[in-house]
Amino acid sequence: MTDDAPRPYTLVAELTYRCPLRCVYCSNPLDYASHRDALSTADWLRVFRESEALGVMQLNLTGGEPLVRDDLETLVEGARALDLYTNLITSGIPCTRERLARLQACGLDNVQVSVQDVRAPESDRIAGLRSFERKLEVARLVKELGLPLTINVVLHRENLDRVSEIIALAESLHADRLELANTQYLGWALVNRRALLPTREQLDRARNLARAARQRLLGRMEVLFVIPDYYAEFPKSCMDGWGRRFIVISPDGLALPCHAAHTLPGLSFDRVQDRPLDEIWHHSDAFNAYRGEAWMPEPCRSCDKRTADFGGCRCQAFHLTGSAVATDPVCSLAPDHALIETARAEALGPAGAELEYRSARSSAPA
Amino acid sequence: MPETGSRLAAGARPRLAPKVRLRWDRKDERYMLLYPERGLVLNATAADVVKLCTGEHTVAAIVERLAEKYAPQPADAIEREVLTFLHAMVDRGLIRSDG
Numbered sequence: 001m002t003d004d005a006p007r008p009y010t011l012v013a014e015l016t017y018r019c020p021l022r023c024v025y026c027s028n029p030l031d032y033a034s035h036r037d038a039l040s041t042a043d044w045l046r047v048f049r050e051s052e053a054l055g056v057m058q059l060n061l062t063g064g065e066p067l068v069r070d071d072l073e074t075l076v077e078g079a080r081a082l083d084l085y086t087n088l089i090t091s092g093i094p095c096t097r098e099r100l101a102r103l104q105a106c107g108l109d110n111v112q113v114s115v116q117d118v119r120a121p122e123s124d125r126i127a128g129l130r131s132f133e134r135k136l137e138v139a140r141l142v143k144e145l146g147l148p149l150t151i152n153v154v155l156h157r158e159n160l161d162r163v164s165e166i167i168a169l170a171e172s173l174h175a176d177r178l179e180l181a182n183t184q185y186l187g188w189a190l191v192n193r194r195a196l197l198p199t200r201e202q203l204d205r206a207r208n209l210a211r212a213a214r215q216r217l218l219g220r221m222e223v224l225f226v227i228p229d230y231y232a233e234f235p236k237s238c239m240d241g242w243g244r245r246f247i248v249i250s251p252d253g254l255a256l257p258c259h260a261a262h263t264l265p266g267l268s269f270d271r272v273q274d275r276p277l278d279e280i281w282h283h284s285d286a287f288n289a290y291r292g293e294a295w296m297p298e299p300c301r302s303c304d305k306r307t308a309d310f311g312g313c314r315c316q317a318f319h320l321t322g323s324a325v326a327t328d329p330v331c332s333l334a335p336d337h338a339l340i341e342t343a344r345a346e347a348l349g350p351a352g353a354e355l356e357y358r359s360a361r362s363s364a365p366a
Numbered sequence: 367m368p369e370t371g372s373r374l375a376a377g378a379r380p381r382l383a384p385k386v387r388l389r390w391d392r393k394d395e396r397y398m399l400l401y402p403e404r405g406l407v408l409n410a411t412a413a414d415v416v417k418l419c420t421g422e423h424t425v426a427a428i429v430e431r432l433a434e435k436y437a438p439q440p441a442d443a444i445e446r447e448v449l450t451f452l453h454a455m456v457d458r459g460l461i462r463s464d465g
Contacts, residue, residue, distance in 0.1 A: 007393060010403070055394075057400055085387060085389070109400075110402045147384075176383070176459070177385065218457050218459075219459050219462075220459065
């Protein structure tokens with residue numbers, strides 16, 4: 001598994017878990033507050049260099065909110081000097097025209113701004129912060145400066161019925177790309193699943209609307225609809241397979257195969273402060289743990305889809321079944337698939353569940 | 367030619383969309399188009415076409431250059447390949463045309 005280890009294409013740099021928003025589906029771990037920013041500017045620049053040498057071409061600067069780091073300009077400049085395609089993934093809070101212009105001058109390739117819904121009350125309710133109007137202003141600034149704009153909206157039962165309005169909003173902002181990303185039920189989203197999981201009917205309607213918009217907007221705005229795996233027959237190929245294409249670095253320097261891998265028990269992750277990334281990628285126990293097929297149980301092991309979905313999501317398997325090597329319960333062939341069917345049945349009932357906002361106070365491990 | 371959503375006139379001057387960058391992949395020795403969270407591997411002909419998509423050259427001029435470069439391959443086959451590629455890229459929003 002060492003010599004033929006695949007090549008990483010994307011580095012996800014979680015620059016900080018700090019964020020002014022408190023989104024109820026935040027993908028940061030529940031104990032995010034215990035992972036403090038531990039990497040200096042020089043550390044990050046070294047990680048970028050080591051990643052590029054491994055074959056990485058795409059860099060996602062994310063968090064938390066990456067704009068809270070005041071060395072972001074230096075990081076973008078360093079990334080572009082390495083010819084990495086540099087994408088800023090931001091809530092748009094806090095941001096000014098001057099800062100965006102500086103980041104553009106440093107070579108930023110794309111800005112992805114999240115909005116939570118199409119109107120302020122609904123959007124702000126999900127974000128836990130009055131932010132909607134400011135986000136729209138930031139999106140407009142991005143385009144005014146001539147930077148490419150992606151609008152990202154996380155979908156769930158409260159906003160899925162407004163997909164047409166969401167598409168219209170992205171069009172009115174002249175977005176180059178619209179990412180309609182159904183909630184993935186890990187981290188805070190799993191805590192809030194009762195309130196967020198849509199019905200199949202909602203989902204099918206939204207998917208058809210997105211498909212029609214993709215055709216209509218061909219060549220003008222790219223419309224992506226990220227499938228919610230709870231309503232799929234087979235799991236998604238999470239991260240394109242463990243340790244195949246992605247490296248995620250957490251704010252405290254852990255090198256991870258996915259953004260939630262450090263919530264799995266029994267794996268020890270190396271810190272980029274302690275070990276060269278090349279060694280971590282090729283030789284660490286954590287990156288090799290679920291690479292390939294040796295770890296797979298039945299029904300994955302003899303399934304002809306195993307090279308397409310790689311057994312699904314390890315984190316989902318663990319958080320739903322208690323075992324990280326279980327077949328992803330989303331799979332209709334999984335022994336634990338009833339867990340998903342129960343959740344779907346719950347979604348048919350009234351929402352009623354209260355939202356728990358992301359916060360440090362409630363972030364003790366579940 | 368396969369039916370596509372957009373047509374490019376012979377006099378159109380295609381250029382890369384703002385979100386797209388052409389990059390040499392020294393690891394696997396090939397050109398790639400990079401755009402948000404995606405990459406597209408280009409074959410040699412496609413890379414030659416993309417390098418001419420600067421907004422200065424017309425589609426007709428690009429076809430002519432490629433036909434010269436790849437002679438003695440039949441020019442009409444090269445033209446078909448170039449146009450099919452350009453139309454597909456326009457439909458995907460990766461190449462734009464100023465008409």
